[in-house]
Amino acid sequence: MKYYLIGCQITLFHNFPKKKGVPHTKGEEFVSWIRFRGGTLLLVSCLLMGCFAAPAQAADSLDWPHWRGPRYDGVSTETGLIDDWDSEGGPGSNVLWSSEELAGRSSPIVMNGRVYTIVRNEPGTTKEGEKVVCADAVTGKILWENRFGVYLSDVPDTRVGWSSCTGDPATGHIYSLGVCGIFQCLDGETGETIWRIPLHERFGLLSTYGGRTNVPVICDDLVIISAIVIGWGDQAKPAHRFLGLNKTTGEVVWISSTRLLPYDTTYSTPTVCVLAGQKALVFGSGDGAVWALQPRTGKAIWQCRLSRRGINVSPLVIGNNVYAGHSEENMVGTTMGIVVAIDGAGHGDITDTGQRWRIEELMMGKSSPIYIDGRIYCVDDRAKLHCLDAASGEAVVRRKALGSKQKASPLYADGKIYTFTEDGRWYVLRPKTSGGVTVVSQGRLSDGGECHASPICSHGRLYVQTTTRMYCLQDKEKQPGVSDREPAAEETPVDPNQPVAHVQLVPADALLRPDEKQPFQVRLFNNRGQFLRVAPAEEVELKLAGPGQMDDQGVYTVSQDTGHASATITAKVGPLTGRSRVRIVPAIPWHFDFENLKDLPISWVGARYRHVLRNVDGNQVMVKLTTIPKGTRSRSWFGHSDLHDYTIQADVMGGEKAGKMPDIGLIAQGYTLDLKGAHQELQVRSWTSQLRIAKTVPFTWRPNTWYSMKLRVVNDGDQAVLLGKVWLRGEEEPDQWHVETTDPAPIRTGSPGLFGNAKDAEIVLDNIRVTPNS
């Protein structure tokens, strides 16, 4: 068996096997977790770690496992690709196949002879959700689908399937992030879920109407994903945060945050690259800056502030040059839009020092550029192609009009640029040595399809997803081949004797139950973010702040009687420290009356900062504030996502301001019971904007009056049954449910939580109870 060594990076730490166990990839020698045992580390297991991941075949260089390509730059070395095609299909059209089932808005990927994409599942029905679809790359025949729900989200159904899948050639796994925050690791061959984390419930990922959803990237043993996250404890204020997860287990290795309170969500996919010998993750952030992070530690290398709003374009990295852009307000002056070349070898805040050139008012806000022979080709938001001198930024020729709107990034392959405008115009262009392009062919999609996705190519075939179908294009007359290309820049090799610059305590964030054990591992990195070694126990001083015990093997045990709490663990190695945050949530039943508390339970996600505790007539209650900028309508979650078949009940009171009342919601198992103020209605639903199974009944209720609300969810065979009622607090609970519905595409498990819309008036809550059904 051939093992694929993941660079020089050594993996692993691993949880004690949990109840569910961790599925292994087949045929693999599973290496056990590392312990601190008697102060000696099993270094030998470390050496084996590299093999942990996979029995993988060597990565196929003609695969396209990431939407921007193997080198994140939209460039392929393949030759023998089409010069022209006809979207009507038929003989001579160069359409190998087209599939309406694979229509959507995200760029596909190709790996191991299969094409993968994310699309809507059963659109327009009561069962609608999202799915990852795998098809045969040569025939388009669908091989498997992995379906999952969209819930607790404002995203419209038409923006489902926003993000692209990412393949890991080392393991054959597929990673996908659904629009509502379901993050998955799938078996690329079978489509089975290896692990799944609802990032909204677990970390507070914000899923908005805008739908912007990020694309995962792989670096060594990590899968890295980001979103605007409204977390727990000291992360209760929103930020564009990155999570580095163990790609095999989903365990949190690091969390890193850009500036707090960003103006926007973002979907800028990070580019994994090497800058001045240092491995880097370069991306545009919701905070308006382009950042470079060390992908193995999450530590910031540099940031360059470009925009007063968020950045969505994925940066292009060529050598040490980072080409980025946006179409929002610039930091200075009244202009919007920029294309900029950043010196990627810098450190710290390079806003003023790191910009080699900048072309303002070039609105490159969606489509990423490509680099061809010393020139940058970029398509602005209005589908105008620009050709810039990469060294100076100067326009080589005047812009060329391709259409009126652009989302997709161009592909450069076989000496040609392939590009699609949003309104369905396509071009095959050949760059001219004098600058600019010659049109090889052009046309318009014949079926009215729009194109949000970028074209990709693999094994002589071009793939493009439109809103009406996916096309696979191949010119069978041509001989596919491969051209040479300079190898990608390499990292400065690791010297194990280098000084330690970073201490990583893994897991960085965990959600535990009382009595549960959590092993920790301390990993040491040099200043370039390269792994040096696992710290031997004698080198580490572990400190626990919070309930429970830390043993000398680095295993944390939660006390049996721990309530809703948190703990912080710090690992000191010499002058350096690493830190982990742990939430502890006991099994239900729960009762929160907020008495004797100073703040909301720390283990709640998205709750502090947007809510406060207040003493009303000697009774401590929870209040959702009307004054948090952009935070007056939000969701929060209490704990584990594997809970099911439970009931949530709370005493609630809505305020009134200028005749307006709030909306008050309880969340159970992914469903919301919403007591609507302005509408005087009671609604139970799954998906805010799709309302696929929602049931709404008129319900008159008054401001400044206490009510009791109850939501029960029951898994019943193939369905989930949702039951809700509201009554005046203190009066006898009515026997009847006021609103009932069943979900034929059930959300099987989910954390209890709250929804609240306090834009107009405050929401007061007390006596929140979560109890098992029956």
Place this chain on the structure above:
Amino acid sequence: MSIMKRRTAYDFLALAVSALLGALTVAVVPACQRTPGDVSEETATDSSTADQQTANLQTDDSSGIDQSQQETVWESAATDDVSVDSAITDVSEKDVQSSDEVVSPNEATASEDLPDAQQENSPTGDNAVTEETTQDIAATSSNDESSDPLAAVDKASNPDIQPGDWAQWGGSTYRNNTPIGTNIPIEWSIGKIDRRTGEWNPTGSENIKYVVRVGSQTYGNIVISKGSLFIGTNNSAGYLSRYASTVDLGCLLSFNETDGQFLWQHSSEKLSTGRVHDWPLQGICCAPLVEEDRLWFVSSRGEVICLDAQGYYDDEDDGPVTAEWENLLSINVDLTKGLDEGALHADLRSEFARVGYELPEQVEMTTVEAGKSWEMAAELESGRRLFKANVRGSKLVVQFQITIADKHEADTIWSYDMMSELKISQHNMCSCSVTSWGDILFVNTSNGVDESHINIPSIEAPSFIAMNKNTGEVLWTDHSPGSNILHGQWSSPTIGVIQGEPQVIFAGGDGWVYSFRANEGENGKPELLWKFDVNPKVSKWILNGRGTRNNIIATPVIYDGLVYVAVGQDPEHGQGIGHLWCIDPTCQGDVSAELAVHVDDRNQTISHRRLIAVEPEKGEIAIDNPNSAVIWHYSEQDQNGDDKIDFEETMHRSCGTVAIKNDILLIADFSGLVHCLHAKTGEVHWTYDMLAESWGSPLIVEDKVYVGDEDGEVCVFNLSIDPHEPIAENDMGNSVYSTPIVANGVMYISNKSHVFAIQSKINE
């Protein structure tokens, strides 16, 4: 001039052929004007309105319209469709008559010096209408009014446009962007703009009178009145020292018309609820209405505001709202040190100085609440000035009381908060460009959905209101769109005199056009005259613009007694399928093209439903409305007769309004197509693909048409029915989302960041 883009003027068949096509496919007599017997057998159909109209005309022998007559009319429409404006002289007499009944708000009398220049400049001399022809038309209309398809046309109802100011969106309550100007440049060059400072360097510029810096996003259209220029924008230009340019505000700016000098700014701080109500960095999105020394507009905070158009330059603080308190500083709470003891921290003094208030040694301090709240008074050059300082969270917020010395501030007359008073919840932005009739101000409230894009938080809140323009008192409210609002409501009202009666026409967020009697109403309610559904009944609303149902962002336009409006959506929703309607406003009641009924009970119309009005699977169908007011409808026309509807043969969504002159109608859409149609028949003369989206409306002045686009170019066309490429393309530096206007011989065009006053040397 060089045309760099690859552009395609869409070639059509010969004019005669297209005229014939037009005659075959376009209805001109609204059903509501036909006698009952004329109404065709109602036939169930799920095809589009256009198809129904077509089917009706083509197959309905009992239509009662004499075929030969129809052809005659068509012939005259086809051959005499240009420069019918000469009829204006013919009409002036009528105009005088009707002005007995209806007092034009401008009190303008029919002018004897109506611009002959228009005729001289008529685009295609060979198409100019002879006096004889004009008389023929007049004769037809008086001889047989009942069968004249254009009997409804009330030329007398056009506004009396004079050379001069351009004091509201669309220039008049009729909203037809056809000002009068002479020697307006076709080509100009903006010179250079420093991208960091925004400063204009006139070197190399041509035909530019001056350039004014505004914010970074400018959607409010320019208004010129009494020597001032007004424009809505954001705060990126940072004209007030109390607000750094990085503070996000909605700004209404006033400049000197002559030289572009900054005069004053009205500032609207952002609502804390965020983008659902007040989209970041989009500023004030409407154009104000100015009459004499008063100005009205809707702020980004959902307020209707009346200002003194002269600000404090008249050295008066006009009321009832006087001595306004405004935010001056929001600074670190540490600077409260010493305030309780009556001492000002040196850093606090320098903060005052930074925003233009150099405090003297002596400052009278009053502690209202120790550690929390203070009042200050000081003698400054501008007189005795009052300040309040309050701790709010981690900030010390200082306010100042405005005096007439604060020339750069706005003088508020009254302000009405629609969010608190009417409980409206605007979606993303309030954007209504208000208009008035007599003392009545008409406002679309912009009430809409919330973040979920499904839920309407304030269903009961009004969509359309009438106010006393002097006092701000609400006269009537109407919430007809109510629970059927699809997204937001961003259209502006239009007023025209129709058969002697002023109508105020609102486009609702439910995709209906509503017309009310433009008066004070009764018991707080207006009198509805007619309403019109712009969507085919079977069309469906799907979030994110994927559906076929649309709302209306454009402002309706009245021309020759007819109402014109195009459907649109948030530009982010894509170009979609569009419709352009010409409606006869003399009809009453539900004058939609179709009615929704159940197949088993066609006499009972189904009340309108928000997302889809007719669900065929429930046995519901759309039938032709015998009371339809449709003159014509344009969505697609197979111009080249290849039995396929090409991109260039399709009307897409638009938020632009039409501009019409000499019966030539121009409109641009989100796909970048400029459409030129016959205003009376809907016949398409030509389309042109600018390959760039257009959000604004065309300007027609003299015999030229100006259209701005998202690429920052202003294309200039001849006002001609012959297909042609632009005669000029002018680069404006960045996107032109606004509509070019002309006032007092100068053309004004704003891009996102600057206003350009464009004037030929002859006019200087």
